[in-house]
Amino acid sequence: xxxxxxxxxxxxxxxxxxxxxxxxxxxxxxxTFKVAWKDLIYQIYFVGVKxxxxxxxxxxxxxxxxxxxxxxxxxxxxxxxxxLAVVSVSTCSELGPVLTGLMVAGRVGxxxxxxxxxxxxxxxxxxxRTLATHPIDYLVVxxxxxxxxxxxxxxxxxxxxxxGAGYVVGVYLLDIxxxxxxxxALKYTGVPDVAVGLIKGLFFGGMVAIIGCYKGxxxxxxxxxxxxxxxxxxxxxxITILISNFFLTLILGRIFGTL
Amino acid sequence: MIEVRDLSKSFGDHCxxxxxxxxxxxxxxxxIIGRSGGGKSVLLKHLIGLLQPDEGEVLIDGENIVDMDxxxxxxxxxxxxxxxxxAALFDSMTVAENVGFALQRxxxxxxxxxxxxxxxxxxxxxxxxxxxxxxxxxxxGMRKRVGLARAIIYEPExxxxxxxxxxxxxxxxxxxxxxxxxxxxxxxxxxxxxTHDMRSARRLGQRILMLHDRKIHASGTAEEIxxxxxxxxxxxxxxVSDPKEVHV
Numbered sequence: 001x002x003x004x005x006x007x008x009x010x011x012x013x014x015x016x017x018x019x020x021x022x023x024x025x026x027x028x029x030x031x032t033f034k035v036a037w038k039d040l041i042y043q044i045y046f047v048g049v050k051x052x053x054x055x056x057x058x059x060x061x062x063x064x065x066x067x068x069x070x071x072x073x074x075x076x077x078x079x080x081x082x083x084l085a086v087v088s089v090s091t092c093s094e095l096g097p098v099l100t101g102l103m104v105a106g107r108v109g110x111x112x113x114x115x116x117x118x119x120x121x122x123x124x125x126x127x128x129r130t131l132a133t134h135p136i137d138y139l140v141v142x143x144x145x146x147x148x149x150x151x152x153x154x155x156x157x158x159x160x161x162x163x164g165a166g167y168v169v170g171v172y173l174l175d176i177x178x179x180x181x182x183x184x185a186l187k188y189t190g191v192p193d194v195a196v197g198l199i200k201g202l203f204f205g206g207m208v209a210i211i212g213c214y215k216g217x218x219x220x221x222x223x224x225x226x227x228x229x230x231x232x233x234x235x236x237x238x239i240t241i242l243i244s245n246f247f248l249t250l251i252l253g254r255i256f257g258t259l
Numbered sequence: 260m261i262e263v264r265d266l267s268k269s270f271g272d273h274c275x276x277x278x279x280x281x282x283x284x285x286x287x288x289x290x291i292i293g294r295s296g297g298g299k300s301v302l303l304k305h306l307i308g309l310l311q312p313d314e315g316e317v318l319i320d321g322e323n324i325v326d327m328d329x330x331x332x333x334x335x336x337x338x339x340x341x342x343x344x345x346a347a348l349f350d351s352m353t354v355a356e357n358v359g360f361a362l363q364r365x366x367x368x369x370x371x372x373x374x375x376x377x378x379x380x381x382x383x384x385x386x387x388x389x390x391x392x393x394x395x396x397x398x399x400g401m402r403k404r405v406g407l408a409r410a411i412i413y414e415p416e417x418x419x420x421x422x423x424x425x426x427x428x429x430x431x432x433x434x435x436x437x438x439x440x441x442x443x444x445x446x447x448x449x450x451x452x453x454t455h456d457m458r459s460a461r462r463l464g465q466r467i468l469m470l471h472d473r474k475i476h477a478s479g480t481a482e483e484i485x486x487x488x489x490x491x492x493x494x495x496x497x498x499v500s501d502p503k504e505v506h507v
Contacts, residue, residue: 122347123347127343129308130339
């Protein structure tokens with residue numbers, strides 16, 4: 001039992017060390033500006049354009065349900081016109097980046113881990129190395145850069161769609177005065193709320209990329225190894241997003257004076 | 260050109276290679292034989308730095324690659340080409356993109372010259388006109404040929420072959436052997452071939468090393484190995500599962 005625990009801790013520490021080295025190496029490689037533009041554009045297309053339906057549906061329905069639930073409570077104290085302000089502030093700084101991060105972790109993080117994992121088990125990553133190509137330069141950097149660029153944009157999109165959907169529900173379904181609804185939303189939503197959301201999106205994008213690449217590049221043998229790497233990349237990225245969100249909220253809240 | 264000194268490697272508690280020593284001269288054609296799971300491919304991967312030994316040194320032109328990090332190894336790997344057991348072609352790319360990959364990455368030649376060089380290489384491996392095919396559309400033998408074209412396009416000094424004829428029928432195996440000979444003679448490269456195909460070993464090996472029980476059990480010219488009276492060597496060459504049936 002004790003030796004099992006020691007082994008688990010040793011493996012965990014080893015994994016953390018590898019992840020840190022991968023992050024360090026990828027960050028250093030970013031600044032050599034050797035990234036192939038063709039690969040980067042394809043990755044941005046894959047992350048950004050191909051995630052449109054997922055992000056639009058997530059943003060829209062989150063905004064809609066949040067508006068309906070907030071109305072259910074606020075109507076009791078006659079604060080109907082503050083509904084969109086709640087939707088707006090919470091979508092900008094929390095729900096927008098977190099839910100977009102989780103959806104991208106499920107779609108893109110899993111795809112990265114599966115693709116790189118398959119390359120690992122079929123010796124394609126070794127083949128890259130024999131062709132004098134560093135796998136981090138060729139595989140990790142374009143994905144990391146694409147996610148860091150695309151995630152804030154996807155987050156902004158989810159925020160905009162979420163607020164729009166909340167507005168539609170408030171005005172057309174719940175009969176709230178549109179002028180006061182919009183006025184309160186603008187009054188209580190500041191630039192710092194939007195900035196916090198976009199910065200969180202950037203961090204979450206980096207996390208999804210690094211965890212997906214790490215799980216793929218260090219996956220176990222065979223189809224089972226690839227399957228496990230894919231599942232773990234989604235689970236670990238999601239947990240990391242949820243935990244880091246709390247700390248980012250505290251840190252960014254202090255920086256922007258919202259907390 | 261290549262020197263392996265006291266190389267040992269274990270995976271967990273399982274020792275695969277135990278204090279291995281040998282040298283390969285420039286232009287030599289060395290074949291490494293041994294039973295499946297005996298560490299042949301592991302040894303081959305140490306020569307190009309894909310695996311790091313637990314102990315020992317691997318010297319390439321006098322430089323110990325064991326102490327090098329991945330970026331330093333990239334420079335040394337320019338001297339190498341490697342053909343993998345399952346070809347390891349990049350399945351998202353076409354044949355032309357696979358073969359021209361190293362040249363594309365180097366960015367030293369214009370596109371049209373890379374295309375020309377790719378066509379030449381495909382001609383050399385008897386696969387002209389397959390540029391636009393995807394690896395999934397190719398047979399096992401064709402995939403190995405494309406893997407070989409990809410490995411030699413930048414004219415390396417050393418080519419490593421990991422079981423080049425495994426899983427192929429005898430006729431395709433023979434054509435791959437002929438191709439390896441052609442590449443060796445035309446490009447004047449040092450070849451290291453890992454195989455348990457005795458026909459390939461006899462044909463390709465100027466010198467043969469036999470790995471057995473984690474060590475180099477026998478070493479010599481193809482003639483010496485195939486005429487050996489050593490029971491373990493004989494058992495392997497004759498393909499006899501019961502040692503009692505070996506006729507020395």
